[in-house]
Amino acid sequence: xxxxxxxxxxxxxGLRVLIACGLVLTSGFIAEGIGxxxxxxxxxxxxxxxxxYRAGDFGVVARTFTRSPDFHRALAGDGxxxxxxxxxxxxxxxxxxLDLADVSTTVAPQYTRTLLGVGRRYVTNHAMVARxxxxxxTFVRDWHRTAIALLQGGAASAAVDDYLDELRRHxxxxxxxxxxxxxxxxxxxxxxxxxSRPSLLQDGRxxxxxxxxxxxxxxxxxRRDRRRRLDAHQTCLVQLLASFEAAxxxxxxxxxxxxxxxxxxxxxxxxxxALHWLDRADSGADRxxxxxxxxxxxxxxxxxxxxxxxxxxxxAALSTxxxxxxxxxxxxxxxxxxxxxxxxxxxxxxxxxxxxxxGDDPWWTYLQGDRRFVAGWMARxxxxxx
Amino acid sequence: MTRLLxxxxxxxxxxxxxxxxxxxxxxxTHAVSLGxxxxxxxxxxxxxxxxxxxxxxNGVAQVVSSAxxxxxPIDLRLVxxxxxxxxxxxxxHYLRAMRDVAATLEPRDRCxxxxxxxxxxxxAARQAPPVRITLQRGGPDGTAFFDAVxxxxxxxxxxxxxxxxxxLSDGRDNASLFDEATVLDxxxxxxxxxxxxxxxxxxxxxxxxxxxxxxxxxLTGGRLTDAPHPRMVGRVLIDALEEFRRxxxxxxxxxxxxxxxxxxxxxxxxxxxxxxxxxxxxxxG
Numbered sequence: 001x002x003x004x005x006x007x008x009x010x011x012x013x014g015l016r017v018l019i020a021c022g023l024v025l026t027s028g029f030i031a032e033g034i035g036x037x038x039x040x041x042x043x044x045x046x047x048x049x050x051x052x053y054r055a056g057d058f059g060v061v062a063r064t065f066t067r068s069p070d071f072h073r074a075l076a077g078d079g080x081x082x083x084x085x086x087x088x089x090x091x092x093x094x095x096x097x098l099d100l101a102d103v104s105t106t107v108a109p110q111y112t113r114t115l116l117g118v119g120r121r122y123v124t125n126h127a128m129v130a131r132x133x134x135x136x137x138t139f140v141r142d143w144h145r146t147a148i149a150l151l152q153g154g155a156a157s158a159a160v161d162d163y164l165d166e167l168r169r170h171x172x173x174x175x176x177x178x179x180x181x182x183x184x185x186x187x188x189x190x191x192x193x194x195x196s197r198p199s200l201l202q203d204g205r206x207x208x209x210x211x212x213x214x215x216x217x218x219x220x221x222x223r224r225d226r227r228r229r230l231d232a233h234q235t236c237l238v239q240l241l242a243s244f245e246a247a248x249x250x251x252x253x254x255x256x257x258x259x260x261x262x263x264x265x266x267x268x269x270x271x272x273x274a275l276h277w278l279d280r281a282d283s284g285a286d287r288x289x290x291x292x293x294x295x296x297x298x299x300x301x302x303x304x305x306x307x308x309x310x311x312x313x314x315x316a317a318l319s320t321x322x323x324x325x326x327x328x329x330x331x332x333x334x335x336x337x338x339x340x341x342x343x344x345x346x347x348x349x350x351x352x353x354x355x356x357x358x359g360d361d362p363w364w365t366y367l368q369g370d371r372r373f374v375a376g377w378m379a380r381x382x383x384x385x386x
Numbered sequence: 387m388t389r390l391l392x393x394x395x396x397x398x399x400x401x402x403x404x405x406x407x408x409x410x411x412x413x414x415t416h417a418v419s420l421g422x423x424x425x426x427x428x429x430x431x432x433x434x435x436x437x438x439x440x441x442x443x444n445g446v447a448q449v450v451s452s453a454x455x456x457x458x459p460i461d462l463r464l465v466x467x468x469x470x471x472x473x474x475x476x477x478x479h480y481l482r483a484m485r486d487v488a489a490t491l492e493p494r495d496r497c498x499x500x501x502x503x504x505x506x507x508x509x510a511a512r513q514a515p516p517v518r519i520t521l522q523r524g525g526p527d528g529t530a531f532f533d534a535v536x537x538x539x540x541x542x543x544x545x546x547x548x549x550x551x552x553x554l555s556d557g558r559d560n561a562s563l564f565d566e567a568t569v570l571d572x573x574x575x576x577x578x579x580x581x582x583x584x585x586x587x588x589x590x591x592x593x594x595x596x597x598x599x600x601x602x603x604x605l606t607g608g609r610l611t612d613a614p615h616p617r618m619v620g621r622v623l624i625d626a627l628e629e630f631r632r633x634x635x636x637x638x639x640x641x642x643x644x645x646x647x648x649x650x651x652x653x654x655x656x657x658x659x660x661x662x663x664x665x666x667x668x669x670x671g
Binding site for chain 1: 500504505506507508511512524526528533536537540541542543560561563564568571572575
């Protein structure tokens, strides 16, 4: 059923799409995106969606579920219906589940985890069958990478951990060994540290004096709680360094692990060490990674009061992503702290006046891990379909 | 070039000692311009002259050369948290509050309005009244409090105008590259007075978060107030602006103290037990 990728002519593919669409139209399928008016009368016909999908109409999933989010029908019984429909191994079905999950992240995020859970069981249970052809191993690896990236996009670190734990517990666990997943687990850890940041990280004399003088009353138990949370956060970050170390030893993930380690070190107040890690990291052609590396270099230099150098680091970040607001903020603040007050003010005004999209600034997707690779990985998986 | 450091001082005798830390000096002259608000109970004291003020700069008495009251035009900067936790209803109250406070400005004043979630944006670029406001949410969800407030503290000294920034936020952050240390450092360097307004009841808020808002205000000579209901935001902003408007600008030429580094300030009114509100110090250089 699963074959090496073969090329079809545009004419052949167009004909297949036409036939598939016709079947969807006559099936009573809820698909206002392709003109059917009887919304809500019938349950989702996944066979029809699959047919169109296999014919090369990959947009059918987004059209169907974005405009008529009918995930609750497809997932009745915690995905049991979908699981029953999947049945025997077919890569096209596995890929369709990924597309469903991708669409769900924007229109019905409460279903993403369920969809990927069903998909994971489907892929892992048939993994040995799939691996009988060498190409299938790549397909399975990319499938899991993409699934985890979609979970990361939802900033659900617990879901990533659960997914990875399920893979590890599987009898064929060795089949799923992938250093990218080691990095994914570290990033899930990073998310937990980030979201547990305590307030008033500056537990120094300045802040204490200012708060006391301002008349704010911080009860002793609140102080103790803050101290406890500060300690827990520091411990989280120290353990995170070890998690990244595991991913730093492999060429494919070492640069990203080093850059993320550097950011962890900045948060731990070890700016010099962070610079050392950044000097070692080679971002290669990865533009997002290059941006993050420059951004964190700027932050490390700021922490060392080397504001002129940090300005240069932020300029380097802007050279890869000229519309990135966060690097612009960094540059403005560095200029403000290094005799460039007028330029800092001009830049701040420009930044606030600019419109932007999430894609402009990789800082906004930093904690979403491999979400940035999903489009490319999905394209590669689709290429592998017959 | 003569550049004055505008400093509004709102609480004298706080007795704070601040570690200056590593500094970069932005000014090369020794002229200091200092804002001071004086209250007798709830009443503003508006009849004081040069000789009534005592200013200690790093503990050394300074000679105040002028004490202007409500002479200079105001540059008002409003900073609003409009992240996902703010409901559409609250947002409509905020828009009304922005319009209400903008309507109180004098023709010579200027106003700009900044909003933030993950992204920082102008709802109104700097302009004289009438102020045109375009309020819309945009960018990924999240709250970049530290980044937004830090950027809002970037100011250019202007001896012909007075600058006040009012931040409406609960102080929470989950999306900033920068942190609390950066905001506090910028607060020491900015030329604006910063008032912070908590959208909610101060007595019920987390003290750690309100401490953050207190600290920013204290460093710059502002104060923290609360708006227990979104309907009250406009009134609170107008009161903060009015308090700023009815304050003094003291000027002196620094003497007997090294220019460089952190300058701890103390401001008092001689022979009176008035409440004097002041910023805690400034970075010289």
